[in-house]
Amino acid sequence: MKVAFTAPMKPLDHPVPSGDRTMGRLIVRALELAGHKVEVASTFRSWRAEGGEDVTREVKKLALTHAQEISEQWIERGDVPDVFLTYHLYHKAPDWIGPYLCAKFNIPYVVVEASRAPKRQSGNWALGFNAADAALAQADQVVALTNSDAQCLSQVLSKDVLTVLPPFLEEARFEISQSVTKGSADGTIRLLCAGMMRAGDKQFSYMVLAAALKQIADLPWRLTIAGDGPARAEIEPLFDRKRTEFIGLIPWQEMPRLYRSHEIFVWPAIREAFGFVFLEAQSCGLPVVGGRVFGVPDIVEEGTSGLLSDEGDASALAQNLMSLIKNPHKRENMAAAAVENIRKNHSLEAGARGLDKVLHAALERHQFKRKAHGGR
Ligand SMILES: CC(=O)N[C@H]1[C@@H](OP(=O)(O)OP(=O)(O)OC[C@H]2O[C@@H](n3ccc(=O)[nH]c3=O)[C@H](O)[C@@H]2O)O[C@H](CO)[C@@H](O)[C@@H]1O
Numbered sequence: 001m002k003v004a005f006t007a008p009m010k011p012l013d014h015p016v017p018s019g020d021r022t023m024g025r026l027i028v029r030a031l032e033l034a035g036h037k038v039e040v041a042s043t044f045r046s047w048r049a050e051g052g053e054d055v056t057r058e059v060k061k062l063a064l065t066h067a068q069e070i071s072e073q074w075i076e077r078g079d080v081p082d083v084f085l086t087y088h089l090y091h092k093a094p095d096w097i098g099p100y101l102c103a104k105f106n107i108p109y110v111v112v113e114a115s116r117a118p119k120r121q122s123g124n125w126a127l128g129f130n131a132a133d134a135a136l137a138q139a140d141q142v143v144a145l146t147n148s149d150a151q152c153l154s155q156v157l158s159k160d161v162l163t164v165l166p167p168f169l170e171e172a173r174f175e176i177s178q179s180v181t182k183g184s185a186d187g188t189i190r191l192l193c194a195g196m197m198r199a200g201d202k203q204f205s206y207m208v209l210a211a212a213l214k215q216i217a218d219l220p221w222r223l224t225i226a227g228d229g230p231a232r233a234e235i236e237p238l239f240d241r242k243r244t245e246f247i248g249l250i251p252w253q254e255m256p257r258l259y260r261s262h263e264i265f266v267w268p269a270i271r272e273a274f275g276f277v278f279l280e281a282q283s284c285g286l287p288v289v290g291g292r293v294f295g296v297p298d299i300v301e302e303g304t305s306g307l308l309s310d311e312g313d314a315s316a317l318a319q320n321l322m323s324l325i326k327n328p329h330k331r332e333n334m335a336a337a338a339v340e341n342i343r344k345n346h347s348l349e350a351g352a353r354g355l356d357k358v359l360h361a362a363l364e365r366h367q368f369k370r371k372a373h374g375g376r
Pocket residue numbers: 017018019020022023113194195196201202226227228248249250251252253255270271272273274275276277278280
């Protein structure tokens with residue numbers, strides 16, 4: 001099929017790395033692997049940090065003007081895609097372009113990764129929330145990447161429209177390797193964490209991590225922190241500089257090498273949707289220590305490929321780190337299980353199969369709806 005694609009939260013060519021940029025790119029790769037032809041129909045970004053009626057109305061106006069331009073291009077070239085797919089839809093990043101074009105050209109509409117927080121129904125995000133809901137109502141298929149998202153979405157979507165598809169990655173890029181957990185010559189365990197230094201949830205994760213590490217100061221660890229951002233000046237002083245290395249923003253292509261040169265990946269995951277870094281770390285053969293938050297338990301096999309603790313509980317995070325730092329066998333077993341988890345449950349091939357099914361289901365449902373409305 002010819003698939004028109006857009007990612008209103010963040011276009012795929014955005015310069016700052018993020019989990020949604022990574023996931024968006026992988027969705028395109030998976031669709032191509034399944035034999036579909038993907039065209040980025042729009043790089044329009046509807047995401048705004050702050051809501052409010054005026055802001056949302058303005059974004060909607062810009063989005064619809066842009067949608068009309070795309071429509072004219074499609075008419076002029078005489079070629080209309082078979083399906084429109086929007087990646088990552090929620091109140092801060094609603095989609096007006098997909099729904100407009102799908103209605104105008106009578107093509108199926110698919111949404112991958114939608115989240116829905118009913119508490120945003122009123123207040124500053126109300127217009128964005130309603131626009132996201134309207135898009136969901138029009139969608140022929142919606143994919144949730146986590147069970148937690150699916151649960152919220154099931155309040156407004158029927159079973160035949162909603163699919164849970166575990167997030168996936170391209171193992172070839174991350175070069176699955178079993179040969180980690182060797183430790184450094186002096187027995188120091190190398191911990192890695194990777195998170196952009198944004199104020200809010202990311203900064204809270206850094207605060208919890210720093211508090212946990214203070215509780216295990218007597219153990220032989222060193223920490224590497226990858227990531228950068230506006231909150232760096234507040235984050236750096238939280239950590240013991242003598243045993244922490246801030247390596248700044250690492251280009252995404254270099255992340256595999258970084259994961260593979262460490263023994264344990266740690267991230268408290270405050271309010272993470274699922275944390276793409278947990279997938280990447282596991283695929284590189286690292287056991288992970290993290291927070292039991294939203295979709296994280298979907299992608300980390302708790303007790304098998306990693307250890308999870310309650311959100312924000314620094315002492316429990318410290319205990320989990322301690323048990324892995326002290327126990328090389330446990331690290332080794334979990335490292336092997338991590339690789340296996342990704343191979344079995346989160347491969348690009350599995351993503352390609354899942355998305356292919358979803359596209360066909362969308363087409364079928366759309367045709368059924370057309371017939372039901374007397375069309376052909
Ligand atoms: C707070 C929150 O809800 N975050 C979500 C957000 O991603 P968010 O960008 O916040 O976080 P993620 O951990 O998912 O992804 C970070 C990405 O940035 C890359 N990186 C990081 C540091 C660096 O120096 N260089 C670099 O390339 C990592 O390799 C990874 O690919 O959307 C993702 C997809 O829905 C979810 O998994 C996250 O849970």
